[in-house]
Amino acid sequence: MLRHVRRGFPGLLPVLGVLLAQLVPTVAGGADSLRPPDYTFTRGLSESVYAPDQIIREILEVSVPEPDEPDGRINLHVEVVRPNVEGRFPVILEVSPYHGTLADRDGTRILPEPRDAEGRPLGLTGYFVPRGYVVVMVDLRGTGQSEGCLDHIGPRDTSDIRTIVEWAATQSWSNGRVGMTGHSYVGSTPSNAAASVPNGLVTIVPSAGLAHMYDHQFQAGVPYFLQWAGPMYAYEQLALERTLPGGDDELRHLNYAGCGLPNSSLVAGEAQLSGQYVAWHAARD
Numbered sequence: 001m002l003r004h005v006r007r008g009f010p011g012l013l014p015v016l017g018v019l020l021a022q023l024v025p026t027v028a029g030g031a032d033s034l035r036p037p038d039y040t041f042t043r044g045l046s047e048s049v050y051a052p053d054q055i056i057r058e059i060l061e062v063s064v065p066e067p068d069e070p071d072g073r074i075n076l077h078v079e080v081v082r083p084n085v086e087g088r089f090p091v092i093l094e095v096s097p098y099h100g101t102l103a104d105r106d107g108t109r110i111l112p113e114p115r116d117a118e119g120r121p122l123g124l125t126g127y128f129v130p131r132g133y134v135v136v137m138v139d140l141r142g143t144g145q146s147e148g149c150l151d152h153i154g155p156r157d158t159s160d161i162r163t164i165v166e167w168a169a170t171q172s173w174s175n176g177r178v179g180m181t182g183h184s185y186v187g188s189t190p191s192n193a194a195a196s197v198p199n200g201l202v203t204i205v206p207s208a209g210l211a212h213m214y215d216h217q218f219q220a221g222v223p224y225f226l227q228w229a230g231p232m233y234a235y236e237q238l239a240l241e242r243t244l245p246g247g248d249d250e251l252r253h254l255n256y257a258g259c260g261l262p263n264s265s266l267v268a269g270e271a272q273l274s275g276q277y278v279a280w281h282a283a284r285d
Contacts, residue, residue: 046131047131048130048131049083049130049131049132050083050085050129050130050131050132051130052130054083054084054085055081055082055083055084055129055130056081056082056083056084057079057080057081058079058080058081058082059077059078059079060078060079060080061075061076061077061078062075062076062078062138062163062164062167063075063076064076064141064159064160064163064164065159065163066141066147066148066156068149074141074146074147074148075146075147076138076139076140076141076146076147076148076160076164077099077138077139077144077145077146078136078137078138078139078164079099079136079137079138080134080135080136080173081125081129081134081135081136081137082129082134082135082173083129083132083134087173088172088173088174088175088176089132089133089134089173089174089175090132090133090134090174090175090177090178090179091133091134091135091136091168091169091174091175091177091178091179092124092128092133092134092135092136092178092179092180092181093135093136093138093164093165093168093178093179093180093181094124094135094136094137094138094180094181094182094186095137095138095140095160095161095164095180095182095186095189095193096137096138096139096140096143096182096185096186096189097139097140097142097143097144097150097185097186098143098144098185098186099137099138099139099143099144124137124181134168134173134174136164136168138164140157140160140189141156141157141160152284153185153188153189153192153210153213153284154280154283154284155283155284157189157192158192158193158195158196159196161189161192161193161196161198162193162196162198165178165180165193165198165199165200165201166198166199166200168200169198169199169200169201170200174200176200177200177202178200178201178202179201179202179203179204179205180193180201180203180204180205180206181204181205181206181207182206182207182209183206183207183208183209184207184208184209185209186209187206187207187208187209187210188206188209188210188211189209190204190205190206190209191204191206191209191210191211212284212285213280213281213284213285214277214281214285217281218275221275222275223275
C-alpha cells in the first residue's frame with residue numbers, strides 16, 4: 001500500500017528568497033578570470049556592464065535520456081542569452097512549460113519583449129544578462145519546441161532538469177555555478193532539481209511552487225486543486241490527436257507516439273476526484 005510521506009532534499013537545502021548574487025559573475029583575463037566586473041551602484045542596484053550589442057541569443061537542442069525512444073534520447077529546446085564576450089559567467093536557469101505560448105506556429109514572437117518606461121528590457125534576460133549573468137530558458141518535455149511526452153513535474157522531468165543543470169554548469173561560458181528560479185509551475189521545477197542534487201546547482205529561488213503534489217491537490221483530505229484534472233485530460237487529448245488519422249501535424253510539439261491515453265496522469269485525474277493517494281503522486285513526492 002502506498003503511504004503519504006513527506007521527503008526532504010538530501011544534500012542541498014533550498015533557500016527561498018536567496019539573492020542570485022551568490023552566483024558571483026566572472027570575467028576572462030588571465031589572473032583576473034575569477035574577479036567580478038567593476039560595478040557601479042545607483043540606489044543600491046547595480047548598473048549594466050554589457051551593452052545590448054554585447055549580448056547574444058542562441059537557440060540550441062540538448063539531448064536527454066528517454067528509454068521509450070528507439071535511440072534512448074529526445075531533444076529539449078534551449079534558449080541561451082549571454083554576454084557575447086570571452087569569459088565565464090554564473091547561470092540563471094528557468095525550466096518552463098510556458099515558453100512556447102508567446103510565439104506563433106513558426107516560432108515568431110507574437111507579444112513584444114516587455115520593457116520599462118525608459119525602453120529597457122524587463123525580465124530575467126533584460127535585467128541580469130547586462131549585469132554579467134547567463135540566462136538559460138528550457139521548454140519542458142512535451143511543451144514548446146521540446147520533444148517527448150508531458151510528465152507533469154514527474155520523475156522524467158526531474159531527470160531532464162538534472163541533465164540540463166549539469167550541462168549548463170560545464171559550458172565554456174559558465175563559471176560552473178547554476179541558480180534556478182520561477183513562479184508557480186516554473187517555481188516547482190527548481191524543487192525538482194534540488195531533490196536530484198545535480199552537480200553545479202548552488203541555489204534555488206522558487207516562488208509559489210509546490211514540493212508535494214498530493215498536498216497541493218488536497219487540503220486536509222478535501223479536494224482543493226481540481227482544475228489540474230482538466231488540463232491533464234486536455235493536454236493528452238491534444239497529444240493523442242496526432243496519432244489519429246488526419247491529426248493536426250501542428251500539434252507535433254505536444255506529442256510522441258504513446259503520449260495519449262496510456263499516460264499515467266490520466267489515473268491521477270480520476271484520483272483527484274476520489275482523494276486517493278496513488279503511484280502517480282508517490283512518483284512526484
